[in-house]
Amino acid sequence: MASRIQNIFASLKAAGRKALIPYITAGDPNPGATVGLMHALVRGGADIIELGVPFSDPMADGPVIQKAAERALAFGVSLRQVIGMVAEFRKTDGKTPVVLMGYANPIEAMGYEVFSALAAEAGVDGVLTVDLPLEEAVERVATLKRHGLDPIFLLAPTTPAQRVAMIGELASGYMYYVSLKGVTGAAHLDIDNVADKMRQLRHNTALPIGVGFGIRDAESAAAVAKVADAVIIGSRIVQELEQGESGLQDRLVAFLSGVRSAVDAVRA
């Protein structure tokens, strides 16, 4: 059975469109806001939502998402609560895939079997664990897949071709190409470089490929949409959350709609 994520990419492809995947950290700016913000992201044109699970030691994140995690953890937001937020979101949105993105330890602490069962039941579609590379992933991913969850993997500028193919064997749904060497929120997207790399990646995997890190506006989103299957935006959206709750949903919708139009102007 095709997953919600696979269906989205199939229908976008048929329509000649590219996916837009925004990221927010669950529990930021407060736990009560998250489900409303997820719906706002959908209104703004999100095809898939990446929902960050806050962790005390976010080693791959720049200052913007680090602070988002700190704000959420100040409310004691746990993995169990994040799964609950997805269940709440699912009550009124049965269509938009949700990918949990975070670090290994909160899942390790819960246990993969318990986590996979709870997440699948709540309506989570995919799981991206930043610090779980291929080397450690095989058994853990098998558990996710048994529960119908798509394991999403990162690809980096440094990932060799043969390894891309090996990761592609294990992954499902889509792959997330990290456009630069660095942490989230870095500002030096090199689009020519990304275009070259995308051609190489496509030789080694048939999965859809999203590109993230360094996408900040309609212009950079459109440039990425020309070469990738999905545009992933994180830190720039979290910066909207930093501005406080006043008018937040409207601001998110406005920002994302602009990006959506730019992405849709690019036809495959």
Added chain:
Amino acid sequence: MQMAGKSAEQTYDMPDAHGHFGQFGGIFVAETLIPALDELRVEYEKAIADPEFMAEFNYELKHYVGRPSPLYHAKRWSEVLGGAQIYLKREDLNHTGAHKVNNTIGQVLLARRMGKKRVIAETGAGQHGVATATVAARYGLECVVYMGAEDVKRQAPNVFRMKLLGAKVVAVESGSKTLKDAMNEAMRDWVTNVDSTYYIIGTCAGPHPYPMLVRDFQSVIGEECKVQCAEQVGRQPDAVLACVGGGSNAIGIFYPYIDVPGVRLIGVEAGGYGVETGRHAAPLTANAKPGVLHGNRTALMQDENGQIIETHSISAGLDYPGVGPEHSYLKEIGRAEYVAANDDEAIAAFHDLCRYEGIIPALESSHALAYAKKLAPTLSKDQVIVVNLSGRGDKDIPTLARLSGIEL
């Protein structure tokens, strides 16, 4: 150091090819760093099989660090305690004043061999930062040291020392502003500058191959100790004690003894205000659940949701929520024992060594001394304890003065 080739009686053979010590260790990092870790592992294996590399490493240990470090019989203190004979492995007499330099020499030689022009490091008390800044100066490499903003305040003399040696010290303001946050920030730097930069990790933690290579570079301590015990005592000791934060000095002295029967290996963690208070840095003693942090799976101080909790120790160098994965493994298989010494016990042992032996020990090492003080009276006078005196205490004098209400 004899790392290439094991002797026939050696049966312990860890980690496996993927860096696992049983269920511990491994490689838990973001994809961007994987090729860099692969390259490091391959270069390391080539280096230790290269007689020229080993000759240079051993030359530097002898002429720059001042090895071998003495094994010293602490006769007066042993008499006062009235039990076992206590010997001290004097890593405090190394250049830079601690065992840390054994590892930084090894890793800076690897960095040079790999053509890296820039080295980075994390540091807690500042000893590893100083040892890294020292070798960076010695080999003409750019050096950046990440240090929690709290530790920068607590350890001002070492911050200045690093700057004198030409290093840039970055105060890390995120999280709890201590060692674990410094390590997060060093990882962020490495992932951004992975082509130009070598990350010199200071303890036997981090992703594979770091726990293995730090252990191997530090195992010179135990190798020397075996020779010195045979010469001075006529046999190997009944127990070897070392403090454990990440655990690099402990693994350095334990490793050559793993296959030696009859030698108890005892790691002493930081009990802080007492393990029962929850305010400590003793994951093994407290039977903390395994978890994943900083690239490896190991016993980890965490809450029920898998968030890392803040630790406490009077000693900044032991103030870390995890422990090297090989220590978790040695505990699990029962080859090593782990106990804790509280802040006040460490301070009492610190004063003992000052007054009875004329040696000012580091507060980290004072934790191992504190357990020796407990253990020695339970043993007979012909039994022998070796304590790894991993560093000297000059850096801790301001802390001790403050505790006595003295402003220096």
